Amino acid sequence: MRDCIIIGGGVMGCLVGLRLRQAGVAVSILERAVPGAEASSAAAGILSPQAEAHHLGDALGLALASRELYPALAAELLELTGVDIGYRRSGVLQVALDEAGQLALGETAARQRALGLGVEALDGTAARELEPGLAATVRAALRFPHDGQLEPRTLTRALAIAARRAGCEILTGRLVHRVRSEAGAVAAVVTDEGELPCARVVVAAGSWSGLIGGLEDVGIDTTTVRPARGQLCELDARTPPLSHVVFGPGGYLVPRPDGRVICGSTLEFVGFDKAVTAGGLSAVLHSALALAPGLATAPVTATWSGLRPWAAGGRLLCGPTAIAGLSLATGHFRNGILLAPVSAELVVDHVLARPPRHVLPAPS
Ligand SMILES: Cc1cc2nc3c(=O)[nH]c(=O)nc-3n(C[C@H](O)[C@H](O)[C@H](O)COP(=O)(O)OP(=O)(O)OC[C@H]3O[C@@H](n4cnc5c(N)ncnc54)[C@H](O)[C@@H]3O)c2cc1C
Structure with missing residues (x-):
């Protein structure tokens, strides 16, 4: 008998599954493809609550808490699986290329210092002394020393291995059509291979969460959760041209220790279309070369795209719903890798009816 079914085997589903299993819950993860098939493997792997503070809004506190959980999670996954997820506290630079951008950086620094966060302000010369690969047009930068990065594909793989080893059942190629409730409580999930009875269900189906039937009554449909x-594009610089992750006005660069540089990213609401387009790549490369012109000679070694789960109002959908036994773990949009550790704690505390370790920001 299973105690809990998790729909979706991305970073959310696998980490929630691992944590529930470690708490003694019998868990099945139903994944329509394979674990990590979607956004979780497509991500750039930036862990930067501070560069993303504007997008995170009220969830900044959760993101900062999640960042602090990563060193222990990386060590735990290495011990459980032998897989190194590439976690590095590399620091993140947010740079300005014009006067308006420089003013905005000043405001960000003041706001974050008022919150007690670590921020170093650099002029253009100091930024280039730190990172000689930066463009001569960089006028100013903020350095967030506690932010970092990891390898999302490796993270997702390690989480799936750890979850399986802990005893989670992971059913691959298993599409969930709907969640069936009776008298206001979860009764079963309906899959392409029949119905699986279960009193506790966690929806972690990323951008596809709105396509799952039976969730309309809790406000989840294709208008409230969208892809x-x-x-993204990967360049091979052979030797790392930067040591920090760099955010500019139009995109970011994520230097890996082996010389790969991940350049991102577009943000497009085009339905479930995962095409890599000429216009998209052109925008990503234009922004990359504006930040680090020396990358112009680096070969393009890969291009791909993924679908971030956006929820109406930019809300995180983590935890209880009005249907007894039904929890949500989605809506993580552009920061789901960063937010995964804290989100898993939110969901697990709800499923196990434990006192919550974190508080989800109220919808504004
Ligand atoms: C280009 C890009 C760059 C990003 N960069 C970053 C970054 O640098 N840092 C960061 O923190 N975040 C980043 N993100 C965001 C992050 O990747 C996502 O927020 C996060 O991966 C969401 O995880 P998830 O498990 O909810 O979704 P997913 O990884 O999409 O997993 C959902 C899973 O559910 C399965 N599924 C869907 N429907 C069903 C169904 N009906 N039945 C069974 N299974 C189903 C899917 O196959 C999938 O495997 C990025 C995302 C993208 C696309």
Whole structure:
């Protein structure tokens, strides 16, 4: 008998599954493809609550807490699986290329210092002394020393291995059509291979969460959870041209220790279309070369896209619903890798009816 079914085997589903299993819950993860098939493997792997503070809004506190959980999670996954997820506290630079951008950086620094966060302000010369690969047009930068990065594909793989080893059942190629409730409580999930009875269900189906039937009564449908496409490109610089992750006005660069540089990203609401387009790549490369012109000679080694789960109002959908036994773990949009550890704690506390370790921001 299973105690809990998780729909979706991305970073959310696998980490929630691992944590529930470690708490003694019998868990099945139903994944229509394979674990990590979607956004979780497509991500750039930036862990930057501070560069993303504007997008995170009220969820900044959760994101900061989640960042602090990563060193222990990386060590735990290495011990459980032998897989190194590439977690590095590399620091993140947010740079300005014009006067308006420089003013905005000043405001960000003041706001974050008032919150007690670590921020270093650099002029253009100091930024280039730190990162000689930066463009001569960089006028100013903020350095967030506690932010970092990891390898999302490796993270997702390690989480799936750890979840399986802990005893989670992971059913691949298993499409969930709907969640069936009776008298206001979860009764079963309906899959392409029949119905599986279960009193506790966690929806972690990313951008596809709105397509699952039976969730309309808790406000989850294709208008409230939507895919936001992001296109990325990998360059091979052979030697890392930067040590920090760099955010500019139009995109970011994520330097890996082996010389790969991930350049991102577009943000497009084009339905479930995962195409990599000429316009998208052109925008990503234009922004990359504006930040680090020396990358112009680096070969393009990969391009891909993924679908970020956006929820109406930019809300995180983590935890209880009005249907007894039904929890949500989606809506993580552009920061789901960063937010995964804290989100898993939110969901697990709800499923196990434990006192919550975190508080989800109220919808504005
Ligand atoms: C281009 C890009 C760059 C990003 N960069 C970053 C970054 O640098 N840092 C960061 O923190 N975040 C980043 N993100 C966001 C992050 O990737 C997502 O927020 C996060 O991966 C969402 O995880 P998830 O498990 O909810 O969704 P997913 O990884 O999409 O997993 C959902 C899973 O559910 C399965 N599924 C769907 N429907 C069903 C069904 N009906 N039945 C069974 N299974 C189903 C899917 O096959 C999928 O495997 C990025 C995203 C993109 C696309």
